[in-house]
Amino acid sequence: MDWEDTICAISTPPGEAAIGLIRVSGPEAIRIVQQVFRKKPDGSLEGQPSHTIHYGLVVDPATAEVVDEVLLSLLRKPRTYTREDMVEISCHGSPLLLIKVVNLLVRHGARLAQPGEFTKRAFLNGRIDLTQAEAVMDMIRCKTEAGLKIAFDQLQGKLGKEIKSINDQLLSLLAHIEADIDFSEQDLQVISMEEVKNKLVEVLAQICKLLEGWEEGRILRDGVVMAIVGRPNVGKSSLLNAILQEDRAIVASTPGTTRDVLEDWANIRGIAIKLMDTAGLRNTHDPIEIEGVRRAKEAIEKAHLVLLVMDASQPLQEEDHMLMDLLKAKKCIGILNKTDLSEKIEEKKVVERLPNTSLVRISATKHIGLDLLLDAIRDEIFHGQVVVGETPFLVSSRHRQAIEKAHQSIYQAILAIQSEMSSEFLALEIRTAMDHLGEVIGTTTTEDLLDWVFGQFCIGK
Structure with missing residues (x-):
């Protein structure tokens, strides 16, 4: 090119x-x-x-x-x-x-x-760093206000400036260490190893703070997958329609109406969530329904969060117990639906089978309790409100991997000081950390890396 x-x-x-x-x-x-x-x-x-x-x-x-x-x-x-x-x-x-x-x-x-070539030229000509280039596509693809805010902050250089600040601190340390190496025969110490260690510990804390926001940042950018499961005719499709506020799924009183997995996106409390309405799980000899059940189990495996819907107007059935056993290892919210009818479900048994699971009482058709359910979904994902604040969020697995490698190199540098290893080993680890941080902002790149980043762009950008 x-x-x-x-x-x-x-x-x-x-x-x-x-x-x-x-x-x-x-x-x-x-x-x-x-x-x-x-x-x-x-x-x-x-x-x-x-x-x-x-x-x-x-x-x-x-x-x-x-x-x-x-x-x-x-x-x-x-x-x-x-x-x-x-x-x-x-x-x-x-x-x-x-x-x-x-x-x-x-x-x-x-x-x-070529795809992304305009933005690639902006990067190569020094107008933006690599994190800003990647933020261009995040701006185009974001699904929520929070995701848009994170992408805009990154486009404005928030993450890049943080990485550059850390790199500058390491560069200053490296200059002092290399001066010590150069003047070692004159017994002139430019900086003490204790000072170097303390500074590296500070830098390590800054990197840890960045890494702490990775999971939340990824969710805010990419969203999560949530499966709605339950035995037939408990109101799964009605719940999907209530959340989407449209008649997305066919609703009927006949059990087994949903035969396949229906998928759609929803913005729930600022989180992009891919909803999967699944076929009712039960023992059946109908080949089409058997395939629907198989796909429902696949959806459970893929889901970050599962909504287990139960009919509060009926006692617990064998299929309910089977599902509760199936979901013990999954992040799950129990939903007692049809609470507008006379309740016959044994709530105590649900609590005993799923002791660490939140229970929410709703009526999907009457739109009762939906706000409580949406709050519970947000809290289950984030354990409370997420605020996009001063510290930039990591949203890219590429960034996370590079920063984790930098973290490991700085940790090894601290160990080198504690083990009284030579300054050359210390300088090597710091240079390696700087190279990994450079991969994030693009000061250290390969043509393959740039091809991968910009290959994800559309042609006109």
Whole structure:
């Protein structure tokens, strides 16, 4: 891939829309666009200032055919997204029309952009670090307000600044240690080993604080999977519909109505949750229902949290007991449904079988107790309210793995001091920690790593 190429791509999502945006970036961006753009009232972009918008027509020079009436944003380097000359063409949002404009640009010297190439150029040209680049896709994909806030903070450099601060502290220590090594024959100590150890302990505490937020950060970004299970006809599908506030699942009094796993996303107390409504679990000879039961058990295995629905208007059945045994090792909330009817369930037996499980009383069809259930779901996942505060959340497993390796190297450096090992060993561990932290922000990279990160992007970004 030649970074001297000028690239172009459609940046708006596929499909019809009022406006479609085409991005062009690179050293020849303005010259290439000028060949197909007729500015009104005069026809040139030459000498026009940066960050200005121009009205005109896209014209095929070979045929003089007018392709579209557009607004063109002229952005001169370095104050652009990529730090290269850029042009953004706002066309009418016809997919066919957008493709015609892109083909014109390619014919006149541009190259189709690779996935994430605009953001990759922003990173390589030093406008953003790697955590900020990854936050671009997190912003696009986030499902909740909290996830959006974390992604925006990361885009603004919050995590990158924290990592750089830790790296700078290690660099300062390393400089002192290497000075000690250089002047060892003169018996001149620049910094004592006790001072180095104390500083490393402080840095280790900062890294531990970052790692502590990993699980919560991952949930806020990616969400969790929650399965709704129970024997047939206890109100699982009614509960799904009540949570989604729409008739997503067919509800009928006939047991076994749900034969497959229905999936949908819901925003519950700021948490993105993938809901799975499963077939009723019971012994059956119906081959289709048997397959539904098998898939329901698979859903239980995949789920981070299980809602066990029981019919409060009936005594506990054999299938209820079987499910309680099946869920003893899972994170679970017990739901006593149909509490608007006369209650016959033995709640004490449920508590005895699932002693560490929260019980919530609801009526899914009457929408009674749903707020209590939603609160219980949030508390079960987060053990209370999660506040996106001053400390940045880790949301990427890549970040976590690199920071854990840095943590291990710093810990080994502290052990090296306690074991009175030579300063060379100490310096090696600190350099290794810095390399791992550099992987997070992109100061230490490989082409494979960059290909993996930016390969997850859409083409126009």
